[in-house]
Amino acid sequence: EIAGPPEKGRKNPSLKTVLNRALHSLFPVLTWGPKTTLATFRADLIAGLTVGVMIIPQSMSYAAIAGLDYKYGMYSSLVPLIVYAFTGTSRQLAVGPVAMISLLVEVGLKDVLTETECPGYAERTSDVPTYDICPDEYAELAFMTSFLVGVIQFGAGLLRLGFLVSFLAHPVVSGFTSGAAIIIGLSQIQYIMGYKIPKSQFVYETLENLFKDIDKIDKVTFLMGMTWWFLLVVARQLAMKFPKRLGWLRPCGPLIVCVLAIMISANWDTFNGCTFAVCDGSKKNDLIVGGIPSGFPAFTGASLKWEKVGQVLPTALQASLIGFMESIAIAKSLAAKHQYTILPTQELLALGLSNGLGSLFSCYPTTGSFSRSAVNNMVGAKTNLAGFVTALLMLLTLLVLTDYFYFLPKYCLAAIVISSVTNLVDIKEAKYLWRVKRSDFCLWIGAFLGTLLLGIQLSIALSVAASLLVVIYESVRPQITVLWRLPGTEIYRNIKQDSVGHFVDGVLIVRVGASMYFANVAFIRDRLKDLVNDFYESGEENDAEEGGYTKSKVNYIVLECTAVITLDSAAVHMIEGLHREFKARGVRVAFATVGNRVEKVLRRAGALEAIGAHWFHPSVHAAVTHCVRHRMGQTGGDDVTESLVAANLELETRGAARSEKLAAAEEEAPAQLAAMQAETQQPPPEEATELSTIELEPAADKPDGGNWQHTD
Numbered sequence: 001e002i003a004g005p006p007e008k009g010r011k012n013p014s015l016k017t018v019l020n021r022a023l024h025s026l027f028p029v030l031t032w033g034p035k036t037t038l039a040t041f042r043a044d045l046i047a048g049l050t051v052g053v054m055i056i057p058q059s060m061s062y063a064a065i066a067g068l069d070y071k072y073g074m075y076s077s078l079v080p081l082i083v084y085a086f087t088g089t090s091r092q093l094a095v096g097p098v099a100m101i102s103l104l105v106e107v108g109l110k111d112v113l114t115e116t117e118c119p120g121y122a123e124r125t126s127d128v129p130t131y132d133i134c135p136d137e138y139a140e141l142a143f144m145t146s147f148l149v150g151v152i153q154f155g156a157g158l159l160r161l162g163f164l165v166s167f168l169a170h171p172v173v174s175g176f177t178s179g180a181a182i183i184i185g186l187s188q189i190q191y192i193m194g195y196k197i198p199k200s201q202f203v204y205e206t207l208e209n210l211f212k213d214i215d216k217i218d219k220v221t222f223l224m225g226m227t228w229w230f231l232l233v234v235a236r237q238l239a240m241k242f243p244k245r246l247g248w249l250r251p252c253g254p255l256i257v258c259v260l261a262i263m264i265s266a267n268w269d270t271f272n273g274c275t276f277a278v279c280d281g282s283k284k285n286d287l288i289v290g291g292i293p294s295g296f297p298a299f300t301g302a303s304l305k306w307e308k309v310g311q312v313l314p315t316a317l318q319a320s321l322i323g324f325m326e327s328i329a330i331a332k333s334l335a336a337k338h339q340y341t342i343l344p345t346q347e348l349l350a351l352g353l354s355n356g357l358g359s360l361f362s363c364y365p366t367t368g369s370f371s372r373s374a375v376n377n378m379v380g381a382k383t384n385l386a387g388f389v390t391a392l393l394m395l396l397t398l399l400v401l402t403d404y405f406y407f408l409p410k411y412c413l414a415a416i417v418i419s420s421v422t423n424l425v426d427i428k429e430a431k432y433l434w435r436v437k438r439s440d441f442c443l444w445i446g447a448f449l450g451t452l453l454l455g456i457q458l459s460i461a462l463s464v465a466a467s468l469l470v471v472i473y474e475s476v477r478p479q480i481t482v483l484w485r486l487p488g489t490e491i492y493r494n495i496k497q498d499s500v501g502h503f504v505d506g507v508l509i510v511r512v513g514a515s516m517y518f519a520n521v522a523f524i525r526d527r528l529k530d531l532v533n534d535f536y537e538s539g540e541e542n543d544a545e546e547g548g549y550t551k552s553k554v555n556y557i558v559l560e561c562t563a564v565i566t567l568d569s570a571a572v573h574m575i576e577g578l579h580r581e582f583k584a585r586g587v588r589v590a591f592a593t594v595g596n597r598v599e600k601v602l603r604r605a606g607a608l609e610a611i612g613a614h615w616f617h618p619s620v621h622a623a624v625t626h627c628v629r630h631r632m633g634q635t636g637g638d639d640v641t642e643s644l645v646a647a648n649l650e651l652e653t654r655g656a657a658r659s660e661k662l663a664a665a666e667e668e669a670p671a672q673l674a675a676m677q678a679e680t681q682q683p684p685p686e687e688a689t690e691l692s693t694i695e696l697e698p699a700a701d702k703p704d705g706g707n708w709q710h711t712d
Contacts, residue, residue, distance in 0.1 A: 025346065026087065026346075026349065027086055027087055028086075028087065028088065028089050028346070028384070029085065029086045029087075029384065032091070032383045032384065036383065036385065040382040040383060040385075041385065043380045043381065043382045043386075044381055044382055044383055044385040044386040044389060045385075045386075045389055046379060046380065047376050047379040047380055047381035047382075047386040047389075048381070048385070048386040048387065048388065048389025048390045048392075048393065049389060049390075049393060050248075050251045050252070050375060050376075050379045051094050051251065051372050051375055051376050051379075051386065051387075051390045052389065052390040052392075052393030052394060053251060053252055053255045053393075054251040054252070054254060054255065054371075054372055054375060055077050055094075055096055055372060055390060055394065056074070056077075056255065056258075056393075056394065056397055057254045057255060057258045057408075057412075057413060057416055058073075058096075058097070058254060058369075058371075058372070058416060058420070059073035059074050059076065059077040059096060059097050059394075060073045060074065060289070060405070060408075060413055061073070061188075061413040061414070061416050061417045061420075062097040062098065062099055062102040062417070063076070063097065063102070063364075064188075064410075064413060064417075065099060065102035065103055065106060065184060065187060065188070065417065066097075066101075066102035066103075066105040066106050066142065066364055067105070067106040067109070067110060067129060067131035067132075067138060067199075068105075068131070068135070068138070068139055068142060068364060069135060069139070070289055070292055070405075071292050071293060071297075071362075071402075072139060072142070072362060072363070072364060073097050074292070074394060074397065074398055075297040075361065075362045075363050075398075076096060076097045076358060076363040076364055076366050077096045077097060077366075077390075077391070077394045078297065078361075078363075078391050078394045078395055078398070079297070079354075079357060079358040079360075079361045079363055079391075080095050080096065080354035080355065080357075080358040080363060080366045081095055081096060081354075081387045081388070081390055081391035081394070082387075082388060082391045083350070083353050083354040083357050083358065084350050084351070084353075084354045084384070084387060085384040085385065085387040085388040085391070086384075087346070087349065087350035087353050087354070088346075088347065088350040088351075088384055088387075089331075089341075089342055089343045089346045089347060089350070090330075090331035090334060090335060090342055090347065090368075090384075091334075091335075091338070091340070091381065091382060091383050091384060092334040092338070092373055092376050092377040092381045092386075093327065093330055093331050093334065093368045093373050093376075093387075094368065094369050094372035094373045094375070094376045094386075094387060094390070095327075095351075095354060095366055095367065095368055095369070095387065096366050096369055096372065097364070097366055097369075098323075098326065098366070098367055098368075098369050098370075099181070099184045099417065099420065099421050099424075100177065100180055100184075100322060100326065101319050101322065101323050101365050101366065101367055102184075102364075103180060103183065103184050103187070103201075103456060104315060104318050104319050104322065104365075104456060105142055105145060105315065105319065105364055105365060106131075106187075106199065107201045107315075107455070107456045107457060108145070108312070108314060108315025108318065108319075108457065109131075109138065109141045109142060109145065109312065109315060110129045110130055110131060110138075110199075111130070112130075112141055112308065112311050112312060113130045113134060113137055113138060113141070117134070117137055118130055118133055118134035118137055119134070120133045120134070128198075129198075129199065139362070139364075140300070140303050140304070140305050141305060141308060141312055142364040142365075143300050143303070143304060143359045143362065143363070143364065144304050144305045144306075144308055144309070144312050144359070145312045145315050145316050145319065145359075145364065145365055146355045146356075146358055146359035146363055146364050146365045146366075147304055147355070147356055147359035147360075148309065148312060148313060148316035149316045149319050149320045149323065149352075149355040149356075149365045150351075150352045150353065150354070150355035150356025150357070150358075150359060151352070151356060152316060152317065152320040152352070153320050153323075153324060153348050153349075153351045153352030153355065154348070154349055154352025154353060154356060155352070156320070156324075156348050156352075157345050157346070157347075157348030157349035157352055158349070160345050161348075162324070162328070162344035162345055162347070162348050163344070165321070165324060165325045165328060167464075167467055167468060167471055168325060168463070168464065168467045169440075169443060169466065169467040169470050169471075170440075171429075171433055171440040171441070171443040171444040171447070172443050172444070172446075172447045172463045172466050172467050172470075173325065173447075173463070174426050174429045174430075174444055174447075175430075175443065175444040175445065175446065175447030175448035175450075175451070175463075176447045176448070176450075176451050176459060176460065176463050177424050177426070178424060178425045178426050178427075178429075178430075178444075178448050178451075179447065179448045179449070179450070179451025179452045179459065180424075180451055180456060181421040181422070181424035181425045182203060182421075182425060182452060183201060183203060183206075183451070183452070183456065184417065184421045185417070185418045185421050185422070186203060186206045186207070186210075187199050187206070188413075188414035188417045188418055189206075189210060189414070189418075190414075191221075191225065191410040191411050191413070191414035192221065192222055192225030192226065192229075192411050192414050192415065192418075193210070193214075193216075193217050193218070193221070193222060193225075194216070194217055194218020194219075194220070194221035194222060194287075194411075195213055195216035195217065195218065197209050197210055197213075201455040201456045201457075202452075202453065202454075202455055203452040203453070204452075204453065220270060221287060221409075221411050224261075224264075224409070224411055225411035225412075225414060225415055228257050228261065228411065228412050228415040229415040229418055229419055231253075231257055232253055232254065232257060232415060232416065232419040233419055233422075235249040235250070235253035235256075236249070236250060236253065236419070239253075243378075247378065250375060250378070251375040251379070254416045257412055257415070257416070258408055258412055258413075258416075261408060261409050261411075261412040262404065262405070262407050262408050262409075265287075265288060265407045265408070265409045266407040270287070271285060271287050271288050271407060271409060272285040272288070273288075273407050276407070278406075286410075287409055287410060287411070288406070288407055288408060288409050288410065289405055289406065289407075289408040289409075289410065289413070290406060291402075291403075291406055292402040292403075292405050292406075293402065294398060294399060294400070294402040294403070295398065295399065296395070296398065296399070297361045297362040297363070297398075298361070298362055299360060299361060300359070300360060300361065300362050301359075301360040304359070314457070316365075318456075318457065318460050319365045321460075321464075322367075322460070323351065323365060323366075323367030323368075324347070324348060324351060324367070326367055326368055326370070327347065327351060327367045327368030328342070328344055328347055330368045330369075330370060330373045331347060331368060334373065334377055337377070351367060351368075354366060370424075371420055371423075429444065430444050430445070430448075443466060443470070446462075446466065447459065447462075447463050447466065450462050450463070472519070475514070475519060475520060476519045476520045476523055477520070477523055478512060478513045478514030478520055478523070478524065478563075479511075479513030479514070480510060480511070480512060480513065480524065480527045480528070480531070481494045481495075481496075481510070481511045481513065482494070482495050482508070482509065482510055482511075482531065483495065483509040483510070483511055483560065483620065484498075484501035484502055484503050484509070485501055485502040485503075485504065485621075485624075486498060486500075486501055486502075487500060487501065487502060490619075490621040492509055492560070492620045492621065492624075494511070504624055504627075504628065506553070506554060506555040506556060506627075506631060507554075507555070507556045507557075507558060507624055507627050507628065508531060508532060508554045508556070508557045508558070509557075509558045509560065509620060509624065510528065510531060510557060510558070510559055510560065511559075511560040511562070511563070512524060512559055512560070512561055512563060512564055513563045514563055514564070515563070515564055515565045515566045515567070516564055516566075516567050516568070516571035516574070516575075517566070517567070517568045517570065517571055518568055518570035518571070521570050521571050521573075521574040522574075524574070525574050525577075525578055528557065528559075528578065531557075532554050532557060532582070532587060554587055555586065555587060555588070555627075555631060556587065556588050556589075556590060556627035556630075556631070557582065557587060557588075557589050557590070558590045558591075558592055558620060558623045558624055558627065559589065559590070559591050559592065560592045560593055560620050561591055561592065561593055561594045561595070561598065562593045562595075564594070564595065564598055565595060565597065565598070566597060566598065566601075567598050567601045567602070569605070572601065572602065572605045572607055575602070575607055575611075576605075576607050576610060576611075579607075579610070579611050588615070588627070588630070589611070589615065590615045590616075590617065590623040590624075590626060590627055591611075591615060591616045591617070591623065592616075592617050592618070592619055592620045592622070592623040593618065593619060593620070594616055599616070614626070
């Protein structure tokens with residue numbers, strides 16, 4: 001696939017061509033780089049600087065969610081961005097730390113360290129996490145997790161497994177994300193309340209700890225935190241309401257409030273600030289960030305904890321799945337808006353390389369960010385160069401600007417996180433699902449409550465299981481719809497789709513809405529039997545109420561197989577058994593619009609020969625015509641004539657109104673038979689001159705009790 005078609009005059013592409021195309025596939029920068037113009041460079045420069053201003057405070061906040069020092073959030077906004085700029089296919093995707101992955105890291109790794117690996121572990125109290133006692137050892141676990149995430153994603157890319165995320169149902173993902181957003185917000189509330197609140201993935205534990213010590217609230221910190229949160233919300237609302245004049249507030253709002261907070265705390269003794277100097281160097285102030293080391297991140301490849309692979313692997317798997325799911329969703333949305341193509345396989349490779357190489361330079365797992373990608377797109381990013389510019393700005397910050405973050409108050413970073421994750425609680429989606437489909441709403445509620453009450457890790461497992469159950473349920477119960485003929489045409493449509501149509505007497509036409517395999521053949525077989533047994537009996541009851549005449553039993557069933565793409569051996573056995581059973585009951589089975597792949601399977605299995613090739617037709621109309629001619633050839637047309645005579649006798653006793661309707665049906669029958677016979681180019685039997693059809697108005701209750709599936 002990478003090699004592509006051979007050059008002109010060659011049977012196969014040359015080795016040089018293969019290598020060239022492989023390099024361009026693995027490194028898309030070789031494609032978009034030479035096409036960069038002054039205009040695109042200017043646009044990417046502005047976008048990259050804008051996102052860079054936004055990612056500096058965000059990366060520090062998200063590192064705190066993961067239980068890491070603030071510097072690791074900044075490191076994770078450097079190397080992965082550079083790698084993705086060279087290997088990613090999305091031109092507007094902004095890669096880096098995100099709240100969801102940070103939460104998964106904290107939940108999965110906080111209890112991995114043992115007493116031997118973490119000095120002071122035994123003396124800790126139950127509400128003190130290990131990353132507060134042994135931050136360096138915990139950080140090494142995060143690096144190992146990032147390396148495994150890279151391996152998993154890169155390996156999945158090589159195996160082309162990107163399609164697996166499609167099995168996660170959207171309602172389940174939305175409910176999980178909404179629940180996780182609440183947990184993330186509650187994890188930061190301690191920095192606004194001003195007292196220690198143990199983190200927990202269970203919302204009821206967090207709320208219990210919050211209200212248990214509510215009397216310890218720091219009024220100054222609470223007031224400042226709520227004010228900063230309010231400023232961020234107002235800035236976002238103004239940016240949305242006046243995008244042309246105040247749109248810059250959306251990306252710049254977090255940095256503006258950080259600068260304002262630094263200026264206040266640096267001159268307030270409550271935060272140990274005395275005119276941009278530390279008032280008391282011997283006293284540690286837990287209300288501010290404190291010192292952040294400057295310089296390029298250190299190489300940590302040699303300190304990866306290989307013995308911990310088994311313990312951090314579950315966290316790596318979850319981060320790989322959720323991270324790629326978020327990233328590919330954003331990338332596809334932006335690509336559709338700008339009309340270019342995203343390669344899911346290459347995206348997996350790019351994210352895998354970003355996480356894998358990033359782990360060697362003090363980075364924890366990263367992925368595409370919703371908020372920063374939206375800003376990147378809004379400002380006008382044209383290529384991946386914007387991400388490279390963002391990385392350069394972060395590098396500049398690490399080299400010369402870290403000292404200015406000393407007095408940054410933690411309540412400001414907490415306000416940034418809470419204001420960011422508020423939009424992830426998608427109540428509008430829940431209302432929409434309630435209005436559109438209640439079963440999807442139940443999935444949303446289940447994932448939402450499961451995340452809040454059962455925890456992140458168990459909720460992910462249950463979410464995946466629920467999504468797979470939805471896929472299995474829909475797969476094993478394919479749509480089985482009854483068709484009838486539109487008046488005066490050769491078109492056969494769902495009886496629920498059109499208000500007026502014809503049932504051909506003695507012929508039941510059914511559409512099978514999915515491929516047949518071992519999991520759904522029993523349902524298809526039972527459904528066809530029920531339709532053959534009950535369809536016309538129910539129809540007789542409806543007609544008796546309306547004053548119609550009795551229809552004959554089903555002699556033929558036509559299976560429309562357009563949607564049947566494949567068959568397995570179980571499906572072949574089912575078709576053969578159904579054919580024998582129906583034939584023994586005097587019902588013949590015809591097939592219409594059977595695809596080449598299905599026909600080949602039936603031929604190799606001998607089913608085509610056993611059933612008879614003359615029962616397979618290219619269209620529904622051809623199959624129905626064959627059934628009518630087959631019946632007339634067997635009976636000499638007597639049953640058709642007798643049914644018309646019986647109908648005429650009934651007309652004399654049912655009144656003028658009903659007589660007109662049946663007379664119209666009788667007059668239309670010869671024309672329909674003539675049209676069918678003209679198709680087959682064979683003369684009609686001598687005694688069969690008319691085709692009995694019945695024109696029905698759709699009743700409120702369908703013949704099978706209203707249980708037919710609807711295709712549209």
